[in-house]
Amino acid sequence: MGTPHRILSQDELNRALIERQMLRERADLGAFATIERLFGIQAQEPKSPYIGLWTRLENFRAEELEDLLVSRHAVRILLMRGTIHLVSAQDALALRPLTQIKLDRELQSGPFASRLRGLDLxxxxxxxxxxxxxxxxxxxDAGKxxxxxxxxxxxxVLGNALxxxxxxxxxxxxxxxxxxGRAVCTTLEAWLDQEQHPMSLETLVLRYLKAFGPATVMDAQQWSGLTRLAETFEALRPQLVTFGNxxxxxxxxxxxxxxxxxxxxVPVRLLPEFDNILLAHADRRRVIADDRLxxxxxxxxTVLVDGYVVATWSITKDSTITVDYLDSLPPSRQKAVAEECDRLQDWIRT
Structure with a gap:
């Protein structure tokens, strides 16, 4: 009979995730190193990575990320779960080949499948x-x-196939x-003048755990959009430690x-739309209750108080931030939220 796993509580999982996602204390780190450490930043909304970096870094300047995009050190590209991510150029070249199976499957069973039938994709x-x-x-436009x-x-339909x-x-x-501006595209290979080179599944899992662990196999599959990762976890088992939830x-x-x-x-933190901390696990209760998904x-x-989602926030045309609470908070906590909103307002207006 094997040794029983030590059980990690939701609060323990929460604090581990908060720490690895650089949300306990703002880091004195550059944007490029942060993007690689986080293993990518969700970027469906073009400006959300800027908020995600501001909330994690000391003295972050928007121009730093703009420079990375213009200089081609970082790119916006369709990756995990078939969604747009901001990643380093080298991670894009290594991750994109691994997503192809899911993206091909989407063409075969997604909303355009019937209209693509019989086409040599x-x-x-x-x-x-x-x-x-x-x-x-x-x-x-290319579809036309x-x-x-x-x-x-x-x-x-042709454009979606591309x-x-x-x-x-x-x-x-x-x-x-x-x-x-609008989404104007070229191929990753043409933009970087390099060929794709897939990372191993072992490397994928290890980097995922570094950014999001402890995690189950299903958590890693939810984050990546890949399936059948159990074999990879088993191969890595001698290098890993295990717990129970x-x-x-x-x-x-x-x-x-x-x-x-x-x-x-854990201090108050303001997260942008679709922040990966909310999407990187099959069981998201370590940071947000099921009834709030x-x-x-x-x-x-969203707004994190004591590590958990308790409110949503939005920004008006004059860059004023408003908060919609999901929980009743004591005045001291509301004051801390208001102070963090003021800090973000000041940053946006500079």
């Missing part, structure tokens, strides 16, 4: 590659060009803080990763 992708590498443009060869199809079949980077000014599931972790005391104080799905920025 590899031929569409190759034709689209030439168009987008010659002249970066939106995928729907493809109508010359496939006139019986819809340009939006979105899934090709590793497409959204080019600046899309994603810049001080100005933005309150639901009786096995958790894996790196031996030397931080697992702070559950009573460790709708605020994440709805794309609302």
């Amino acid at each position: 590899d031929a569409v992708a190759e034709a689209g590659r030439k168009i987008l590498e010659d002249t970066p443009q939106g995928t729907a 060009r493809l109508l010359e060869r496939w006139p019986d199809r819809e340009h939006t 979105r899934n079949k090709l590793a497409l980077v959204q080019l600046p000014p899309r994603g810049l803080w001080h100005r933005s 309150e639901a009786g599931k096995e958790l894996f972790d790196l031996p030397d990763a931080p697992r702070p005391d559950p009573g460790t104080p 709708g605020v994440v799905v709805g794309g609302k920025p």
Whole structure:
């Protein structure tokens, strides 16, 4: 009979996640190193990574991230779970090949599947590659060009096929803080002048645990959009430590990763839309209650108090931040939330 796992409480899992996601204390670290340490930042909303970095870093300046995008050290690209992420250039080249299976599956069973039936998707992708590498443009625009060869199809459907079949980077000014623009794309290979080189699944799991552990196999699959990772965890088991959670599931972790005391104080933090801390686990109760997941799905920025989601926030046209509480908080906690909102308002207005 094996040794029983030590059970980690929700508060212990919360503090571990808060620590690894750099939300306990703002770090004196550069944006590039942070993006790699976090293993990517969710970026469906073009400006959300700026808020995500501001809430984690001392003295973060929006220009620092803008420079990374313009200099091609970081890119915005479709990755985990078929969503746009901000990642370092090298992580994009290593992660994007691993997502292809899920993106191909989406084309076969997603909303466009019936309208893609009978189409040679590899031929569409190759034709689209030439168009987008010659002249970066939106995928729907490239789809219109493809109508010359496939006139019986819809340009939006052809464009969606390119979105899934090709590793497409959204080019600046899309994603810049001080100005933005529509999603104009070219291929990752053309933008970086490098070929994709998939990282091993072992490396993927180890980096995931470093950023989000302790975690179950299902947690890692939820974050990545990949399946059948149990074999990878088993291969890594001799290098890892294991725990149990309150639901009786096995958790894996790196031996030397931080697992702070559950009573460790955590300051108020404002999170942007779809922050990865809310999306990186199958069981998200370590940071948000099940009955509140709708605020994440709805794309609302959230407020962490004592490590847990207790409110949503929004910003008006004059950069005033308003808070909608989900819980009744004592005056001292509300004061701390108001002070953090003031700090963000000041940063946005500079």
